[in-house]
Amino acid sequence: xxxxxxxxxxxxxxxxxxxxxxxxxxxxxxxxxxxxxxxxxxxxxxxxxxxxxxxxxxxxxxxxxxxxxxxxxxxxxxxxxxxxxxxxxxxxxxxxxxxxxxxxxxxxxxxxxxxxxxxxxxxxxxxxxxxxxxxxxxxxxxxxxxxxxxxxxxxxxxxxxxxx
Amino acid sequence: xxxxxxxxxxxxxxxxxxxxxxxxxxxxxxxxxxxxxxxxxxxxxxxxxxxxxxxxxxxxxxxxxxxxxxxxxxxxxxxxxxxxxxxxxxxxxxxxxxxxxxxxxxxxxxxxxxxxxxxxxxxxxxxxxxxxxxxxxxxxxxxxxxxxxxxxxxxx
Numbered sequence: 653x654x655x656x657x658x659x660x661x662x663x664x665x666x667x668x669x670x671x672x673x674x675x676x677x678x679x680x681x682x683x684x685x686x687x688x689x690x691x692x693x694x695x696x697x698x699x700x701x702x703x704x705x706x707x708x709x710x711x712x713x714x715x716x717x718x719x720x721x722x723x724x725x726x727x728x729x730x731x732x733x734x735x736x737x738x739x740x741x742x743x744x745x746x747x748x749x750x751x752x753x754x755x756x757x758x759x760x761x762x763x764x765x766x767x768x769x770x771x772x773x774x775x776x777x778x779x780x781x782x783x784x785x786x787x788x789x790x791x792x793x794x795x796x797x798x799x800x801x802x803x804x805x806x807x808x809x810x811x812x813x814x815x816x
Numbered sequence: 817x818x819x820x821x822x823x824x825x826x827x828x829x830x831x832x833x834x835x836x837x838x839x840x841x842x843x844x845x846x847x848x849x850x851x852x853x854x855x856x857x858x859x860x861x862x863x864x865x866x867x868x869x870x871x872x873x874x875x876x877x878x879x880x881x882x883x884x885x886x887x888x889x890x891x892x893x894x895x896x897x898x899x900x901x902x903x904x905x906x907x908x909x910x911x912x913x914x915x916x917x918x919x920x921x922x923x924x925x926x927x928x929x930x931x932x933x934x935x936x937x938x939x940x941x942x943x944x945x946x947x948x949x950x951x952x953x954x955x956x957x958x959x960x961x962x963x964x965x966x967x968x969x970x971x972x
Contacts, residue, residue, distance in 0.1 A: 685971075700885075710882060713877075725869075
């Protein structure tokens with residue numbers, strides 16, 4: 653299996669399009685800049701929901717209002733990050749494959765995907781009982797802390813890819 | 817301004833940043849974490865001023881509810897930004913991208929605490945008007961400019 657993945661990475665790396673992004677004067681830098689600035693759209697917006705549940709921001713606005721407001725922004729941020737991130741990977745796949753920072757980032761991304769899955773099927777189902785509270789119940793706060801920590805880890809690991 | 821950059825480069829901070837193996841990378845990562853939060857706050861406040869989100873909440877309350885987080889993330893960005901600059905102060909001094917970033921940052925901050933603030937106070941009664949929309953659009957453009965210019969420092 654690792655050999656197969658490594659092989660696919662090499663194929664992507666050697667492909668015409670991957671080579672184009674890597675060797676073009678501007679393509680990689682432009683995509684990378686979009687990837688960095690879209691952090692605000694993806695992580696910045698979801699962090700506000702997390703901070704609201706922790707009672708740090710917008711305590712007077714219900715959790716569901718904040719959630720409904722930020723989800724479209726977060727999801728558009730996710731789309732931009734996913735596409736730009738995949739293009740960056742396409743260009744550098746063979747190098748990324750063995751990069752420890754890249755591997756850690758992928759694991760953290762997997763974990764951060766599980767978090768809302770658990771959150772939405774458990775404590776968020778009864779959100780109408782606690783949406784007005786200034787401080788959300790501990791399960792929601794735990795989810796918020798997990799989300800903030802994992803996203804921070806993803807940003808840090810992502811930045812570190814360039815240093816390995 | 818040049819002596820200031822030379823002094824920064826020779827300061828203990830500059831010396832530490834230049835000699836440390838991981839200093840720059842770690843501070844840069846924290847700078848990005850600050851960007852995430854600051855960007856999120858600016859986005860929500862300005863989209864509210866534009867009348868695109870949270871229309872039934874007053875813009876003033878939204879901004880007030882986010883102001884501490886805005887100041888905290890801005891402080892993190894400024895402090896880490898100074899540390900990053902100290903690592904390559906002279907390169908920054910001569911970099912057009914860096915000069916643009918500082919100019920846009922000054923403009924964004926000045927705008928934020930004057931016209932933007934006035935527009936927030938005026939949109940208290942839940943509606944949006946031409947002024948609030950203009951303030952939201954100008955603010956978003958200025959902050960985006962700061963980000964783009966910042967990204968360009970490492971590229972040009």
